[in-house]
Amino acid sequence: ERIATLPFLSELSSAASNACPFCHRLNVIFYNSYREKTWWQNSDLHLCFRIRYIWRGYRRSRQGEPTYSLECLDTIVRHPGCAKDTVDVFKFTIGAWPGRCRDWLNIRRYPLDTTGVVSERNITLMNKWIDDCAANHDRCKTRDRRSTVLPTRLLDIDTGTDVNHLRLVDNTEALSRNMLGGKLKYATLSYCWGSSVSLKTTSASLATHKERISVHAMPNVFQDAMFVVRKLGIRYLWIDALCIVQDNPADWEQESTKMSDIFYNSFITACAAASTGSDESFLQRPTKPSFTVPFRSILKPDISGEYSIFLDPRPIMRIEADLDFRSSRWNSRAWVWQEQTMATRSLIFGKYMVQMRCQACIQTEDGDHLWPEENLDSDLLDNQHWNYAVWDYSARDITFASDKLRAIAGVARFISKAKENAGRNTEYLAGIWLNDSFFDELCWAIEKPKASYKEMMAGFVDENNYCAPSWSWASRRDAVSKIAPSGYRKEVRLVCYRLSPAVSDPMVAVKPGSSITLRGKLKP
Structure with a gap:
């Protein structure tokens, strides 16, 4: 474990002046990370940090056997502002070009080509x-x-x-x-x-x-x-x-x-x-700072080479x-x-x-x-996949509110075709599928409202900015989350619905007046 005295980190500064690029980089990182803290100027205090190599298991394929690779260099920092049993961690990625050193340490990352993106x-x-x-x-x-x-x-x-x-x-x-x-x-x-x-x-x-x-x-x-x-x-x-x-x-x-x-x-x-x-x-792109570390194996001295440590730390x-x-x-x-x-x-x-x-x-x-977290082709019929898609899509920025359904219509059309081919043909009502999760999909809420109540209501009567009926998540320009309760009996049924297409394809846009009629019990 090393110690650096506040606020000038003289121990690191001294090492940096002796041409240690890693110490110089740590000095800059600590200064940029902590200089605004109230304790930074107190010369009676210090930072404690230790450095360790991290080996991580990974698979070369989904079904492959795990193997271990030299992944990164961790710098673990404990400072005066840390709560009990907490630390800050800065991770520095390790890479190496093909050779005996890379193979011996099983380093799977390469240094980035400094000659350009399209080298x-x-x-x-x-x-x-x-x-x-x-x-x-x-x-x-x-x-x-x-x-x-x-x-x-x-x-x-x-x-x-x-x-x-x-x-x-x-x-x-x-x-x-x-x-x-x-x-x-x-x-x-x-x-x-x-x-x-x-x-x-x-x-x-x-x-x-x-x-x-x-x-x-x-x-x-x-x-x-x-x-x-x-x-x-x-x-x-x-x-x-x-x-x-x-x-x-x-x-x-x-x-x-x-x-x-x-x-x-x-x-x-x-x-x-x-x-x-x-x-x-x-x-x-800016050149990513790095420095080269020479290596010779203690176990097999004939294996030598070098690897690079990238000095731009990434979040844990x-x-x-x-x-x-x-x-x-x-x-x-x-x-x-x-x-x-x-x-x-x-x-x-x-x-x-x-x-x-x-x-x-x-x-x-x-x-x-x-490996990708989700796949459209394999998850087409999964209602949960659509809920995740709505959550991700609704949080994104769109210039024209009237494009909210249009910009997702292609995916909806693709899913509709897959459902039809699977014998599960399902109506699509302004962003909500008319299937066994229909009532759950009606239970949505805004995460962080961007518009006032007055602005929201104005959008429902302005045909130029209208996108969807009020019961659809697509009617709002905000991120939505699903709040459907689990374990409850649904005592509601759909009586009828009416969509008024604004263009030839109702998946793309609908007019004001599109509606659904439900029948069920109301809590007093």
Whole structure:
């Protein structure tokens, strides 16, 4: 156990001045973490900390035998503000390049490539993930075989020697150029628009965009996506702002309705998780500080090498891939939820690293191999899965309240088809399934209300902002939770219901006046 005296941590400062990068980093971390605390300036006090290596068991496959890997370096801190028997923990990930040291210590993570997100190594790695998935993952191969729907328009990014231009093409032209036959392979882009998108296809620009689009006129996220997709050897790319005529309501209605199919049928979806808007590149990331530790085995002195300790600590029990996914602005958007759910394969470009998520597994740039928590294809008929989806989706931000049902309609349609194929055809009433859990699904509550009662009631009479009837969770712009009691007898029955579609598909939008009539007992 080591001690560092407040407030200057002289013991660490002295070691840092003697060229110890880890001590220097600890000094910075402790200062940034605790300098605002009331006890920090008391020179009679000190921090106590100890450092230990952590070995962790993991499985190479779901059914595989567990093995142990050198995972990280823990720094356990006890400071004057700690309650009894509590400590703070900072975790520093360990990685190593292939070699005898990595094999001997069973280090499963790699250092991140400092030459860039789309380095030759990373492009090779992404192609390996994709090829392995397409060849060996049964769930993903099944999706590939099912695909039939194509976007009306695609971006042709292979314009020969002219790398500075691309153009918009109709799917019929793309199909005619598909010399190998079979399914047309295209990529999609999932991203945050931000406050605006600087380049869109409109009625006025449609003809021009079919002739050519300058790469330099595109926002950074679009340029990055095109660069990545070209590197992966895919000719066609779908970006909503360019492939949907933005000022044509009929075109937008048609294309947005099949957007879930567009992502489902896409060969790969590039996800700009590191960007908060279309003008922010997702291929730029800060270099992650690290230092190299030489190693020679005491048991077998002929085994030597080195490993890296990354000096950017992560929260306890969290991995960088999860932080990339969960904490990004991109992950907070409602439309993105449907894109994430429907995409067969997603290449996620995060603040920390690149990862690929498919229906079978999650693979990361630093060598981790994980399994998804849920899977749409396998959980389609599970009511609990829908409840979880509603909880996740309802907490996300949506620009227009009237899109609340629209942005989840593709997933609902997919589930409805699966229920029908299973002989369990079920009506969908503005976000709630008319099945044996119907009354439970009516028991929802707002977690943290964002609107006043007056604002809420105004939304039910304003046709421009109306989304759903008051009994549906989709009527609110807030996160909802289910509060259905368990172990109770349901003394209520559905008398009738009436949905007034606002468009041809009632799953997409309904009008004011949609209602359900229940009969049951009321508590005095």
